Amino acid sequence: MKRFTSHLLGFIAVGAILFGSGRAAPRSFQYPDYTRVVLDLPRSIQFKVLEGSSSLNIAIKGVSLPAESGFFDSRELSGFRVSSSGGDSKWTLLIRKGEKPHRVFLLKDPDGKARLVVDYGTTGGPTPTALNLPKAKTALRTNMRVVLDPGHGGTDSGMNGYVMEKELTLDVAKRVGKLLEDSGVEAVYTRSTDTQLTLDYRARQANAGTVNAFVSIHVNSAASSSAQGIETFVFRRPLDKSSRSLAVKENGGGTQGEAVTKKAETLASNLIGNLLASSNLELSRSMAQRVQGKLIANTAAVNRGVKSDYFYVIRFAHTPAILIETGFGNHPVEGRKLATDAYRDILAEAIADGILEFLKVK
Numbered sequence: 001m002k003r004f005t006s007h008l009l010g011f012i013a014v015g016a017i018l019f020g021s022g023r024a025a026p027r028s029f030q031y032p033d034y035t036r037v038v039l040d041l042p043r044s045i046q047f048k049v050l051e052g053s054s055s056l057n058i059a060i061k062g063v064s065l066p067a068e069s070g071f072f073d074s075r076e077l078s079g080f081r082v083s084s085s086g087g088d089s090k091w092t093l094l095i096r097k098g099e100k101p102h103r104v105f106l107l108k109d110p111d112g113k114a115r116l117v118v119d120y121g122t123t124g125g126p127t128p129t130a131l132n133l134p135k136a137k138t139a140l141r142t143n144m145r146v147v148l149d150p151g152h153g154g155t156d157s158g159m160n161g162y163v164m165e166k167e168l169t170l171d172v173a174k175r176v177g178k179l180l181e182d183s184g185v186e187a188v189y190t191r192s193t194d195t196q197l198t199l200d201y202r203a204r205q206a207n208a209g210t211v212n213a214f215v216s217i218h219v220n221s222a223a224s225s226s227a228q229g230i231e232t233f234v235f236r237r238p239l240d241k242s243s244r245s246l247a248v249k250e251n252g253g254g255t256q257g258e259a260v261t262k263k264a265e266t267l268a269s270n271l272i273g274n275l276l277a278s279s280n281l282e283l284s285r286s287m288a289q290r291v292q293g294k295l296i297a298n299t300a301a302v303n304r305g306v307k308s309d310y311f312y313v314i315r316f317a318h319t320p321a322i323l324i325e326t327g328f329g330n331h332p333v334e335g336r337k338l339a340t341d342a343y344r345d346i347l348a349e350a351i352a353d354g355i356l357e358f359l360k361v362k
């Protein structure tokens with residue numbers, strides 16, 4: 001009970017701070033002796049620097065920026081606020097202990113846009129006229145963590161058609177993880193190589209430290225090669241029994257899969273009437289709907305919807321969790337698409353967008 005409460009409060013607090021952040025949020029880059037922060041502006045502006053004791057305030061004339069606030073992963077600066085009134089804006093940078101030299105300058109881009117740059121600390125070089133920013137560094141550190149679970153692995157290759165499931169799930173998970181990291185969300189993988197894991201081991205990763213979401217990635221298959229489309233599952237009693245054989249398959253298949261599915265069914269019935277589990281289920285459903293919506297919008301695949309069934313790996317009562325069937329690997333059109341880099345990028349972007357929207361990072 002206690003664990004869930006603090007987890008939920010943490011989620012709300014961080015969510016509130018980051019709510020609405022996105023394009024207007026400044027990006028930060030840590031260098032050995034200084035931090036560079038960059039604020040993108042719709043056009044060239046005039047600005048004035050006002051020194052504070054524990055903050056640097058920059059008045060920006062003639063541009064109304066959306067309100068923003070957040071943290072920096074920086075030695076010199078702890079966070080920022082953007083506010084606006086009367087058509088002007090103010091950008092406040094919060095300084096960690098000890099004031100340091102700094103410079104503020106504006107770079108005009110050829111497309112008419114501009115970037116306001118603050119170097120906080122000792123830079124030693126001339127003020128740049130163009131910026132070559134490292135690509136890897138991310139905007140905001142959100143303190144959020146998502147566990148990505150690439151289905152199958154090792155001797156368990158999952159479905160085998162135009163793609164091998166264990167290969168696709170790992171590849172797509174890594175693409176999703178990269179996008180999450182770009183938005184300041186930590187991505188943790190249950191496996192990052194071609195190894196076999198037990199479902200229990202995978203599920204335990206959802207309870208290691210704070211985990212804001214658990215996402216298991218799979219590929220579907222059907223006896224008939226005409227079945228196609230994308231579906232996303234949450235853990236609960238199925239409304240219709242059509243996905244039962246899929247649950248058995250994803251729970252290990254054969255008699256073991258049957259046994260694990262039975263066990264999951266018992267766990268699910270024990271959760272009925274549990275308020276915490278119910279609110280977690282609502283969170284899982286909300287994530288599933290966002291992810292499924294993005295997947296369908298971006299791929300134009302057949303929408304098989306958000307469903308529930310006894311998938312053991314997402315059985316958590318306290319962590320929002322979903323299982324995505326990214327498509328049918330044995331469908332002659334969809335299966336071939338799943339084999340391409342371009343389609344995997346589309347899938348990954350949709351999944352990451354859905355997760356980030358759920359976490360209110362985007």
Ligand SMILES: [Zn+2]
Nearest residue numbers: 151158218219
């Ligand atoms: Zn699978």
